[in-house]
Amino acid sequence: MTRLSADGRHPVRFKLNGRPVEAEAEPRMLLSDFLRQQIGATGTHVGCEHGVCGACTVIVDGMLTRSCLTLAAQVDGCEIQTVEGLAPSPDRLGILQQAFRRNHALQCGFCTAGILMSLDHYLRRHPAPSEADIRDLLSGHLCRCTGYTPIVKAALEAAAELATTTQEKSDA
Amino acid sequence: MKPAAFDYVRAESVNEVLEGLSKEGGNARVLAGGQSLMAMLNMRLAKPRLLIDIMRLKELNRIEEQAGVVTIGAGVRQAALLAWPELARTLPLLALALPWVGHVQTRSRGTICGSLAHADPSAEMPLALIALGGEVHLRNARRRRRVAASEFFLGMMATARAEDELIEAVSFPSPGGGCAFREVARRHGDFAIVACAAVATPKGVRLAVGGVADVPMARDWPRLDRSALDDALNGFAYELNARDDVHATARYRRDLVRIIGRDLVREVLQ
Amino acid sequence: MAEAAVQSASSVDQNTAEDRPWVGRSIERVEDAALLTGRGRFIDDLGTPPGTLHAAILRSPHAHADIVSVDAEAARHAPGVAAVLTGEQVKALTSSLVVGVKAPVECWPIAIERVRYVGEPVAVVIASDRARAEDAIELINVEYQPRAAVVDPLAALAADAPVLHDGFPGNLASDRSFSYGNPEQAFAEATHRFSIDIRYPRNSCTPIETYGVIATYDAAENAFDILANFQGPFSIHTVISRALKVPGNRLRLRTPPDSGGSFGVKQGIFPYIVLISAASRAVGRPVKWIEDRLEHLTASVSATNRATTLSVAVTADGKILALDWDQVEDCGAHLRAPEPATLYRMHGNLTGAYDIRHVRVRNRVVVTNKTPTGLNRGFGGPQVYFALERLVQRIAIGLRLDPLDVIKRNLVPADAFPYRTATGALLDSGNYQEAIARAVEHGQLAELRTRRDEARAQGRLYGIGFTAVVEPSVSNMGYITTVLTAAERRKAGPKNGAQATATVALDPVGGVTVHVASVPQGQGHRTVLSQVVADVFGLKPQDVRVNTEIDTAKDAWSIASGNYASRFAAAVAGTAKLAAERIAARLARVAASQLNVESADIVFAGGFVASKHNLENRVAFSRVAALCHWSPGSLPDDAGQTIRETVFWTPPELTPPDDQDRINSSLCHGFIFDFCGVEIDRTTFETRIDRYVTMHDCGTILHPGMVDGQIRGGFTQALGAALCEEYAYAADGSFLTGTLADYLLPTTTEVPEPQIIHMETPSPFTPLGAKGVGEGNCMSTPVCIANAVADALGLADVTLPLVPAKLADLVRGPEPEPPTGQSRAALTREGDRRLRGEGSASVNGAPEQVWTMLLDPQTLQAVIPGCEQVHKVSDTHFRADVTLGIGPVSGRYRADVQLFDLDPPHAVTLRGKAEGALGFGHAEGRITLEPDDRGGTRLRYSYDAAIGGKVASIGGRLLDGATRVIIGQFFAALARHAGGGAPASGFSMFALLSKLASLFGGRR
Secondary structure (H helix, E strand, O other), X not given: OEEEOXXXXXXXXXXXXXXXXXXXXXXXXXXXXXXXXXHOOOOOOOOOOOOOOOOOEEEEOOEEEEHHHOEHHHHOOOEEEOHHHOOOEOOEOOHHHXXXXXXXXXXXXXXXXXXXXXXXXXXXXXXXXXXXXHHHHHOOOOOOOOOOHXXXXXXXXXXXXXXXXXXHHHHO | OOOOOOEEEEOOOHHHHHHHHHHHHHHEEEEOOOOXXXXXXXXXXXXXXXXXXXXXOXXXXXXXXXXXXXXXXXXXXXXXXXXOOOHHHHOHHHHHHHHHOOOHHHHOOOEHHHHHHHOOOOOHHHHHHHHHOOEEEEEOOOOEEEEEHHHHEEEOOEEOOOOOOEEEEEEEEOOOOOEEEEEEOOOOOOOOOEEEEEEEOOOEEEEEEEOOOOOOEEEEEEOOOHHHHHHHHHXXXXXXXXXXXXXXXXXXXXXXXXXXXXXXXXXXXX | OOOOOOOOOOOOOOOOOOOOOOOOOOOOOOOHHHHHOOOOOOHHHOXXXXXXXXXXXXXXXXOOEEEEEEEOHHHHOOOOEEEEEEHHXXXXXXXXXXXXXXXXXXXXXXXXXEEOOOOOEEEEEEEOOHHHHHHHHOOOEEEEEEOOOOOOHHHHOOOOOOOOOOXXXXXXXXXXXXXXXXXXHHHHHOOEEEEEEEEEOOOOOOOOOOOEEEEEEEOOOOEEEEEEOOOOXXXXXXXXXXXXXXXXXXXXXXXXXXXXXXXXXXXXXXXXXXXXXXXXXXXXXXEEEEOOHHHHHHHOOEOOEEEEEEEEEEOOOOOEEEEEEEEEEEOOOOOEOOOOHHHHOOHHHOOOOEOOOEEEEEXXXXXXXXXXXXXXXXXXXXXXXXXXXXXXXXXXXXOOOOHHHHHHHHEOXXXXXOEEOOOOOEEOOOOHHHHHHHHHHHOOHHHHHHHHHHHHHOOOEEEEEEEEEEEEEEEOOOHHHHHOOHHHHHHHOOOOOOOEEEEEEEOOOOOEEEEEOOOOOOOOHHHHHHHHHHHHHOOOHHHEEEEOOOEOOOOOOOOOOOOOOOOHHHHHHHHHHHHHHHHHHHHHHHHHHHHOOOHHHEEEEXXXXXXXXXXXXXXXXXXXXXXXXXXXXXXXOOOOOOOEEEEEEOOOOOOOOOOOOOOOOEEEEEEEEEEEEEEEOOOOOOEEEEEEEEEEEOEOOOOHHHHHHHHHHHHHHHHHHHHOOOOOEOOOOOEOOOOOOOOOOOOOOOOOOOEEEEEOOOOOOOOOOEOOOOOHHHHHHHHHHHHHHHHHHOOOXXXXXXXXXXXHHHHOOOOOOOOOOOOOOOOEEOOOOEEEEEEEEEEOOOHHHHHHHHOOHHHHHHHOOOEEEEEEEEOOEEEEEEEEEEOOEEEEEEEEEEEEEEEOOOEEEEEEEEEEOOEEEEEEEEEEEEEOOOOXXXXXXXXXXXXXXXXXXXXXXXXXXXXHHHHHHHHHHHHHHHHOOOOOOOOOHHHHHHHHOOOOOOOO
């Protein structure tokens, strides 16, 4: 049994975007705060801290996760993906990110990280989504700037492009 | 909006969980998917001294079907049950209702048993449990017991679980006949204003309603003619003791119970 | 339902033809790469100075109460706590914030002696981290003496209304009447008169990023360095420096590179800038505060709610002759700067898109026990157009005309621009008739009408709504002085204009940098400026680097700086063009001398400066641009420096109000014509937008993708205002929508794609011909949807938001009666938010025994879970600390109970209150005891409770049910104890009242 005492700081280790990271956290520290304040991965944003807005969504062991509803201590030993891990290289955007830029699917960009994580997770598992699928998925995110339709369009475009890319790869 | 301080235990066996609960009682909380509890911790509505994380316990992460009864362990997430290939065959009502539970991003973490433990009057899983007449499997350090759905929900967020008990699993009987589900909420994924589930029974139909009374409630009726059904629905609608809030009026809730209830009853009896 | 085609969502302009200007093209945004990879730099992403402490704020659970005492001793000694500041201490470090009207009224960023709205700051804890600061908040004991509250603006005007501020007569902060033309005569002579009463609700555009402040006080220089995601206007800089008691040059206000949306809302951060800065001064360390979502919804800022009566004099064929506005504006508990600006922002535009020459106006501003108001997208427009455009529909119905015909009959004539409205606005340009004609055609109105007819023929509830609005942009900084009389204005000195600023600089290798004080919150200012300046210099946008951070200690700025009133495209982008052109003119002289041509022959294109007549005669732009750094002596004598140019631009059309109170409140006026078809579900009464068409004429379009983005975003927020969003208050001032599960924002499943149609009539008053576009749909869409719903349901009056239950109540017939023997409602919550109920229980033991038990405080501690420190003040007065819970929710409360009307052993009345971190409760109960026929006692109780504070804000949905649970538990315990045969000890009045008074709920 692992018991972490309330007033102590305890080491938390996990893989972030494929790389091991480690820092200390009190048991009550949220994963969102841990990522941002202890690891310095500030791309994941905090918008409501009650699980509604979706800005803080990350992937933990293959599961979409509201990092504001998760303790840092809970993810010890897990694999975590965040927006910082989406681009293939620092100077290049991934297909989904490019589709967002092309379609003006972001304005202030504050909610964007969470939306990208949901879409990245979903499109990997559902290569040919309908518009209704995308709208259902994204109903778990709040965006105040765009009116959503450019986001839906970007997602559908990215899905189509990803399908072509996968096709090409398997042909090759 | 940060939680108050608490100790955290990552349980490595069910005994550790039970030990923790028996020692700390009401000061301890079981942390499963966390989709209700964590928000309450962040808002400091809940301030337990100890959180016991059960999600690393493989023995709780099981879905089993036996003799027409599906048993779902405390570690089973909503998304996992929704993805279970046997769901539509064994528990079609849950296949209908689960997509209404929160959003993709919360179902991926939230558990079936956690939703029952939380006992929100608008939640879909307690409604399904009442509609199907399932059982909640409780366990403390000394014994196990099962509580029928009709006796488990005592009121708003209040259940028959004792402070030292863990909800180990929940079991749902597979219904013999048809079922139907419908929910009205302000937006997709919101708490139900009214959620109705109807299940065919050997003698007729059972209608369960969530979101109106303090707990989900069910009524069993034989096959009724149109006016008798309307009277029964009207009586049920009033018995639910609906109230006003910022999202809906009591009258609106009663109307939906009457209209949707009639639609669903007809649907399962066809 | 919201699966309407997304095809019209604009994509990036792929056309790379060299000779087309960059302006007008949808190029990719320079902002996006960082934002898409998690490298944005929002305020909470930036590092803090070493030693920074963190603040948490204790907020009032009461809408209106006197602060009797604040006991913060325990909090001050809590781990990690550096200081606890109360109102008194903040008052000593600051002076009152400016109040928007002349009156002996103060406005502080924290409650002084009295709280006036739920969520008002009462104390600030400064600690090593936020969690510890919140721990300490819970240790502060505040004793309140509640006062009656008033939340309705008209009720606030009643003679017997509770008064918020002694310096205002009643709650009336301002009362002005205006008359333009001869409205009396027009009303007297008109053949028809119509009138409409409107209650426009409270809502807010609620950005996803909340407020953030990092403040550092430098004692050596008596200066503040403040980083905040403030959006402007920077007129507020003067308010902050005055409140912090330093001259403006000792208040350095900076903004972070990125801001997570604002929509006006982040203007409202300024009281917190003052509060956190004062805290930094108190502790001598930098202090950081990031607002959380509950704080934001409860207490950041809100748009105004307004009660309006609008009357119209009209001819039989629908020509409007005169309007009579009676507006009562509700600014909440304090009249914070720049309020009552929401009311006066539209003053020049009270006739909308119509040619109406006679207008009477009465404007009253009231204070109520709600969150103070401030900037919000649309700013006054939604309130005005809801009344005006609802009335146009009512005229049409009253005169049996088509609503669209009434709109068309009254439009400002196309040849009348620039057109001076009766109330003073100068409508710069437009052709409203043409815009409507195009929208009707391209939006296929005829087909929509057929759809409606077909739907209705099938018995479906389908309606069509129309709206025409003028969208003002680039506010005149002087419009707010219309609230003063002409004499008062003369005394105060003139205020007008809208200074925009832009700096263009060339570096030693010819790189171009642009700086503006426009403080974008996601609108892509950097991209558009790179287009504008690239066009002037013949460069590519990527050659131009734009910086939009602002630092008032170093940058060019003025009071109009900031991001509001849709001023960027019209004012700021144009000013950047002017600055670039000034440098270009000098560079042309430099190049002309090098190329041996006249300056007039110089052209900037393709990265070169060349002769128009011989494009081969050219020099690289970078070479000309760098010359002034490396060899100023080589420049022609008359060229001047070409290194850096700052332009300040203010349009001459923005003059102060004249002596007749006519005010050109804004520089530009776009035109919007919307129509939509909606269907109402017959079962759920949900409103589904079947089609929405929105025509915009916003002058010259600088970036089509961004313009459409602004329209879609505004439309979506307006859809929220129309259908879902309301900052709801109970009659007692309790705030009821404190989470994002209660304050409902539209999501992907509710939002359709509007059909956007454009027309471009350039503004003659702006350098680029552009007008604002960001706020228009917030003005047009709520009323357009309301008109459609009214049409669908045949309603004369509709109130926003169009909550399904509310619509159902308006159109459904009487409800089926309950079956015999069943009451309609056992437990009801009345409009006053008091919870009333009754019940009974059987208890073993004679009434005398039960009575003794009830009044025995000795047993309390033992039998009430979590009950500590029972203190008997007298035989009939008790105090105690109790911890109460339901499910996982629990809280600690300080309870105080008194007994009245004792009639031993038959009856007693109890009155009690409890307060804790989760809220407060007040309850009164009457208990009667009667012997039953088995030697026991029949105990009957009735109660009347009011619950408020945090629990009402975030758990309202569950509150009543939680009450029942606690009462049920309580009597179960009583019966159990009494049934055990032991001296009955499981029950007391005290426990009942404590419990009743300590209710709460949770979410999810």
